[in-house]
Amino acid sequence: xxxxxxxxxxxxxxxxxxxxxxxxxxxxxxxxxxxxxxxxxxxxxxxxxxxxxxxxxxxxxxxxxxxxxxxxxxxxxxxxxxxxxxxxxxxxxxxxxxxxxxxxxxxxxxxxxxxxxxxxxxxxxxxxxxxxxxxxxxxxxxxxxxxxxxxxxxxxxxxxxxxxxxxxxxxxxxxxxxxxxxxxxxxxxxxxxxxxxxxxxxxxxxxxxxxxxxxxxxxxxxxxxxxxxxxxxxxxxxxxxxxxxxxxxxxxxxxxxxxxxxxxxxxxxxxxxxxxxxxxxxxxxxxxxxxxxxxxxxxxxxxxxxxxxxxxxxxxxxxxxxxxxxxxxxxxxxxxxxxxxxxxxxxxxxxxxxxxxxxxxxxxxxxxxxxxxxxxxxxxxxxxxxxxxxxxxxxxxxxxxxxxxxxxxxxxxxxxxxxxxxxxxxxxxxxxxxxxxxxxxxxxxxxxxxxxxxxxxxxxxxxxxxxxxxxxxxxxxxxxxxxxxxxxxxxxxxxxxxxxxxxxxxxxxxxxxxxxxxxxxxxxx
Amino acid sequence: xxxxxxxxxxxxxxxxxxxxxxxxxxxxxxxxxxxxxxxxxxxxxxxxxxxxxxxxxxxxxxxxxxxxxxxxxxxxxxxxxxxxxxxxxxxxxxxxxxxxxxxxxxxxxxxxxxxxxxxxxxxxxxxxxxxxxxxxxxxxxxxxxxxxxxxxxxxxxxxxxxxxxxxxxxxxxxxxxxxxxxxxxxxxxxxxxxxxxxxxxxxxxxxxxxxxxxxxxxxxxxxxxxxxxxxxxxxxxxxxxxxxxxxxxxxxxxxxxxxxxxxxxxxxxxxxxxxxxxxxxxxxxxxxxxxxxxxxxxxxxxxxxxxxxxxxxxxx
Numbered sequence: 001x002x003x004x005x006x007x008x009x010x011x012x013x014x015x016x017x018x019x020x021x022x023x024x025x026x027x028x029x030x031x032x033x034x035x036x037x038x039x040x041x042x043x044x045x046x047x048x049x050x051x052x053x054x055x056x057x058x059x060x061x062x063x064x065x066x067x068x069x070x071x072x073x074x075x076x077x078x079x080x081x082x083x084x085x086x087x088x089x090x091x092x093x094x095x096x097x098x099x100x101x102x103x104x105x106x107x108x109x110x111x112x113x114x115x116x117x118x119x120x121x122x123x124x125x126x127x128x129x130x131x132x133x134x135x136x137x138x139x140x141x142x143x144x145x146x147x148x149x150x151x152x153x154x155x156x157x158x159x160x161x162x163x164x165x166x167x168x169x170x171x172x173x174x175x176x177x178x179x180x181x182x183x184x185x186x187x188x189x190x191x192x193x194x195x196x197x198x199x200x201x202x203x204x205x206x207x208x209x210x211x212x213x214x215x216x217x218x219x220x221x222x223x224x225x226x227x228x229x230x231x232x233x234x235x236x237x238x239x240x241x242x243x244x245x246x247x248x249x250x251x252x253x254x255x256x257x258x259x260x261x262x263x264x265x266x267x268x269x270x271x272x273x274x275x276x277x278x279x280x281x282x283x284x285x286x287x288x289x290x291x292x293x294x295x296x297x298x299x300x301x302x303x304x305x306x307x308x309x310x311x312x313x314x315x316x317x318x319x320x321x322x323x324x325x326x327x328x329x330x331x332x333x334x335x336x337x338x339x340x341x342x343x344x345x346x347x348x349x350x351x352x353x354x355x356x357x358x359x360x361x362x363x364x365x366x367x368x369x370x371x372x373x374x375x376x377x378x379x380x381x382x383x384x385x386x387x388x389x390x391x392x393x394x395x396x397x398x399x400x401x402x403x404x405x406x407x408x409x410x411x412x413x414x415x416x417x418x419x420x421x422x423x424x425x426x427x428x429x430x431x432x433x434x435x436x437x438x439x440x441x442x443x444x445x446x447x448x449x450x451x452x453x454x455x456x457x458x459x460x461x462x463x464x465x466x467x468x469x470x471x472x473x474x475x476x477x478x479x480x481x482x483x484x485x486x487x488x489x490x491x492x493x494x495x496x497x498x499x500x501x502x503x504x505x506x507x508x509x510x511x512x513x514x515x516x517x518x519x520x521x522x523x524x525x
Numbered sequence: 526x527x528x529x530x531x532x533x534x535x536x537x538x539x540x541x542x543x544x545x546x547x548x549x550x551x552x553x554x555x556x557x558x559x560x561x562x563x564x565x566x567x568x569x570x571x572x573x574x575x576x577x578x579x580x581x582x583x584x585x586x587x588x589x590x591x592x593x594x595x596x597x598x599x600x601x602x603x604x605x606x607x608x609x610x611x612x613x614x615x616x617x618x619x620x621x622x623x624x625x626x627x628x629x630x631x632x633x634x635x636x637x638x639x640x641x642x643x644x645x646x647x648x649x650x651x652x653x654x655x656x657x658x659x660x661x662x663x664x665x666x667x668x669x670x671x672x673x674x675x676x677x678x679x680x681x682x683x684x685x686x687x688x689x690x691x692x693x694x695x696x697x698x699x700x701x702x703x704x705x706x707x708x709x710x711x712x713x714x715x716x717x718x719x720x721x722x723x724x725x726x727x728x729x730x731x732x733x734x735x736x737x738x739x740x741x742x743x744x745x746x747x748x749x750x751x752x753x754x755x756x757x758x759x760x761x762x763x764x765x766x767x768x769x770x771x772x773x774x775x776x777x778x779x780x781x782x783x784x785x786x787x788x789x790x791x792x793x794x795x796x797x798x799x800x801x802x803x804x805x806x807x808x809x810x811x812x813x814x815x816x817x818x819x820x821x822x823x824x825x826x827x828x829x830x831x832x833x834x835x836x837x838x839x840x841x
């Protein structure tokens with residue numbers, strides 16, 4: 001190939017290091033370019049160009065920017081032209097009218113350069129790299145949401161400590177849900193803006209509560225995710241405490257809601273102390289923890305649904321309602337009617353969840369009723385799932401065991417649909433308990449495939465002479481892109497009983513399980 | 526030092542060779558121009574507080590460089606951090622400094638108020654940033670453990686792309702250990718201005734190295750003389766690198782460093798809690814494309830060069 005070397009000197013032109021290195025890489029990647037360099041024209045660098053077979057004869061000075069390319073003559077001319085257009089454009093880190101050659105934003109620094117008003121970075125890269133990217137964002141003065149999982153707890157502590165020192169917030173790692181200034185981030189729903197602020201160490205828990213607040217007519221000021229490990233001893237609840245303080249100081253927030261799986265006791269005390277001093281009503285729901293208020297001003301909720309109910313009531317200046325977990329009488333009657341046609345072998349509930357917190361909360365409904373259960377993500381009092389489908393089994397299909405190398409089931413529900421068919425065919429199965437999570441990030445029409453799978457499962461059960469109870473709830477709002485009402489209709493058309501919240505669905509399934517257990521006991525008696 | 530912290534910071538060439546569009550004079554502001562008031566959170570201890578005149582040398586989204594006499598001052602977004610010659614804006618200051626400053630326009634500071642055509646900064650209320658005095662030094666074993674961890678993190682940061690300067694940098698570290706001035710100057714000669722980026726990697730390394738050596742002078746005359754010779758060699762070669770790198774090399778020669786580097790050095794030598802060290806290290810490594818990593822490499826080289834001998838002296 002006929003090759004040549006072309007260069008251009010940009011006198012007194014100053015670009016940051018990241019831009020220069022990115023530009024060099026981009027030039028090297030162009031067709032017909034064998035080698036390229038974009039650097040400041042210092043004597044040392046000019047000498048090094050000789051080693052790279054890019055030697056040029058020029059009198060450039062160290063304050064000049066030098067672009068050198070070697071390759072096909074026409075390609076060299078085009079590359080220099082493109083570099084010129086990009087470097088001369090205002091805000092030359094990308095965009096800025098550099099139509100001939102637009103550099104992608106390949107770093108947080110470049111993104112900030114091109115959009116200086118941004119104050120939050122959403123990090124979603126493989127876990128090994130997430131902490132470093134988060135640290136860069138913090139150094140740039142950005143709040144951070146780390147969607148990535150597989151970040152070590154030592155790294156989580158490091159980034160949260162660094163952020164706190166700069167009065168910045170780190171949501172995550174493994175934070176899937178947040179709503180910041182009305183903007184849904186990750187898996188989040190379209191909810192009304194209002195005066196209830198939330199901080200949660202649970203993604204689907206946050207979705208459930210924000211959706212119910214919206215469905216009750218309330219609104220959300222901010223919904224801050226912390227990541228699932230924030231309330232562990234090692235992290236100390238850094239993000240939850242920061243979020244709580246921010247919402248306490250936020251004039252748009254009149255009621256606070258805190259949600260988490262049970263924290264370490266010392267952390268729980270610290271959070272309760274901070275919540276007690278917030279100067280605003282605070283609703284606390286630590287799933288599976290005690291229900292007695294720890295101190296004045298705190299309202300301890302019994303379920304995700306109850307947390308939303310209490311928050312909306314307090315925001316309206318009303319008394320906090322008592323906890324309720326059972327659905328409307330019609331739903332109970334439908335399931336009890338189904339139970340009358342079940343055969344003796346049918347005694348188990350198979351719970352197939354896409355939301356981890358839903359799986360956890362559902363187990364609690366069974367444990368509270370003394371019903372033994374197994375799970376791949378066991379709540380306190382449940383047994384670990386050993387791979388055998390025997391008795392009540394609760395699967396969190398979003399757990400790492402099921403998502404390694406495949407999308408989360410909220411995004412791609414095929415795995416859950418297959419599990420529904422499989423468990424429906426099991427002679428032990430009396431009921432299938434499920435969730436459907438709508439909103440941004442979720443599948444565009446999750447009910448469609450699930451309804452088909454439920455219908456198939458019901459058909460197979462009938463072929464075997466059984467009836468199946470199909471119990472579920474749809475977490476979402478009327479504003480979500482999936483059209484919640486249409487989703488519910490599809491599921492009900494497949495003979496599913498759809499109730500208003502996860503705790504209602506779980507309680508209904510537990511009610512059925514208790515009935516079936518009583519039936520078995522009566523027969524053996 | 527802002528050379529590693531200021532991703533977009535450039536000092537002015539004192540006598541630009543080309544009267545290019547970058548340095549064209551900007552028209553004076555009409556008397557009734559409304560100015561944006563920028564809140565200044567802190568100013569470096571070398572920033573004049575009351576009176577100065579200068580020009581905008583270069584403006585980036587998060588930093589704007591001013592040339593005042595022979596000095597470079599930097600108006601920087603909060604995220605860039607403190608430095609000896611930095612005017613650090615409050616966190617919620619207006620975002621894109623390019624919208625407020627034109628290259629070449631005149632800057633006046635009178636009675637602690639900086640004025641340009643479209644911006645105004647009050648310096649008198651700003652906190653003056655100075656590096657904190659380091660605490661008592663850790664024992665040798667603890668420091669060595671911190672240095673080993675830092676070296677590992679640096680290697681992870683570099684991944685499979687070692688810096689082009691690694692060979693010369695290691696050789697300079699050895700020369701420092703041996704207090705071999707002649708060899709050291711030879712390597713400085715190679716390193717100044719060498720490497721990709723706005724602040725070439727060799728210069729970033731040298732700034733870190735000087736910071737490391739400064740921490741372990743320990744009143745030893747031979748070391749003091751070696752350090753002086755090294756700084757003089759660097760100073761004599763600053764015309765061979767970019768203006769921004771030259772500025773920060775000059776500052777380093779006079780023992781002035783930016784907050785991230787000072788904090789990391791203090792953490793490595795004085796902080797028992799590895800998490801604190803980790804935070805300081807990560808913050809420095811995160812700077813720029815490779816500047817932070819090259820500076821950390823220099824700091825570790827300087828500390829490793831003189832730490833063992835220091836212990837031997839202490840034992841003696």
